[in-house]
Amino acid sequence: MGLEQLMPAIAGMTWQHLIMIAIGGILIYLAIAKNYEPTLLLPMGFGAILVNIPLSSALTQIDPATGQAVEGVLNVFFEAGIATEIFPLLIFIAIGAMIDFSPLFRNPSLLLFGAAAQFGIFLTMVLASILGYDLREAASIGIIGAADGPTSIVVASRFAPNLLGPISVAAYSYMALVPIIQPPVIRLLTSRKERLIRMTGNNNKKISKKALIAFPIVVTVVAGIIAPSSLALIGFLMFGNLVRECGVLNKLSLSAQNELASLVTLLLGITIASTMTAERFIRLDTLIIIALGLFAFVFDTFGGVIFAKLLNLFRKEGNKINPMVGACGISAFPMSARVIHQMGQKEDPYNYLLMPAISANVGGQIGSVVAGGIILTLVPLFA
Structure with a gap:
């Protein structure tokens, strides 16, 4: 009896499988040692190891005795949670409850x-x-720049499921790397004088409960009329926020922010890993997607900063916007706001940019979901 019969997994192992297992180990290391998005990168890393051991029962395999397919648990999770978009939409409820x-x-x-x-x-x-990607694939890659993992997953699962693995890894990795990626881009685009701009506002203004309750309802209705394809994304985000603000579902709001967010993110991570097989992942496409994702992320930061500088041309002295705040228009909440506040404090310890940065960051949450909805609406018309 040969090695192939005794240990078929070892006999079927290739260098590509070993690289993917190593990538899984790196994701686990980043989650544990560096605390980079641990609730997602740890299950994703472990899942990458699971699916890259040949003949793994975690994936659908052909039973040699009967010749029939035996469905793997990760394939079941994928069909139930990703293909139907249930997992990312549940995450949106949790995010809405946090905002x-x-x-x-x-x-x-x-x-x-x-x-x-x-x-x-x-x-x-x-x-x-x-570079040769069709419009659906290009849209799925571009949405990485929103720094919004669930939106990236929804768009990719609908338009380019074959690219879901690298797109998900890139989206969540860049979200975790906001403190590393954004500061050099911002410093390159701004002068010290601009970074010293102080912003005054109505930071202590009391907002009525009625306005906070009406807001998610109004946004949902308006978004539904303008872009019906965005309604699932916007609607679930705003439903989560309504649960938070209504005042009669406090226990559910806390559960959505904690247990629901943690459990669904864990399932999302290990399920996405089902697409991270060596055959799909070890390709030139993967490196191109990761590079394009970084390009999108950098130029989202660029767009926000330059837009702030343009607005300042029309604003009076003493009422100018600190251009660093423009970089918070991405969806990485509240990481981006904290990074900008810390950068402002380094330049001037008495410059408190946290509240305007959070305002822009919250706008980025809405903007990224709307951008995803626009893409879901328009791309099928031209593809």
């Missing part, structure tokens, strides 16, 4: 940065199309 929109009411003009900072998405779509 306090009151800073946006105090600084409503900063909502514009949630639109300006999506610039990199559409620029990357053009670049990906030039």
Whole structure:
């Protein structure tokens, strides 16, 4: 009896499998040692190991005795949670329950940065199309720039399920790397004088409970009329926020913010790993997607900062926007706001940018979901 009969997994192991197992180990290391998105990267890393051991029962395999397919648990999870979009939409409920929109009411003009900072998405779509990707694949790659993992997963699962693995890894990795990626881009685009700009606003203004309850309902209705394809994304985000603000579902709100978010993210991570097989992942495409994702992320930051600088041309002295706040228009909440506040404190310990940064960051949450909805609406018309 040969090795193939005794240990078929070892006999079927290739260098590509070993590389993917190593990648799984790196993701686990980043989750544990560096605390980079641990609730997602750890299960994703472990799942990558699971699916890259040949003949793994975690994936669907052909039973040699009967010749019939034996369905693997990760394939079942994928069909039930990703293909139907249930997992990412449940994450949106959790995110909505976490978000306090009151800073946006105090600084409503900063909502514009949630639109300006999506610039990199559409620029990357053009670049990906030039590189030979079809429009659906280009849109799936471009949405990485929103720094919004669930939106990236929804768009990719609908338009380019074959690219879901690398797109998910890139989206969540860049979200975790906000403190590393954004500061050098911002410093390159701004002068010290601009970084020292102080922003005053109605940071202590009291927002009525009625306004906070009405906001998610109004946003859902308006988004549904303008872009019906975005309604699942926007609707679940706003439903989570309504649960938070209504005042009669406090236990459910806390459960959504904690247990629901943690459990679904864990399942999402290990399920996405079912697409991270060596055959799908060890390709030139993967490196190109990761590079394009970084390009999208950098140019989203670029778009937000440049938009702030343009607005300052029309604003009076003493009422200018610190251009660093423009970089918060991405969806990485509240990481981006914290990074900008810390950068401001390094330049001037008495410059408190946290509230305007959070306002722009909350706008980025809405902007990224709207951008995803626009892509879901328009791409099928032209693809």
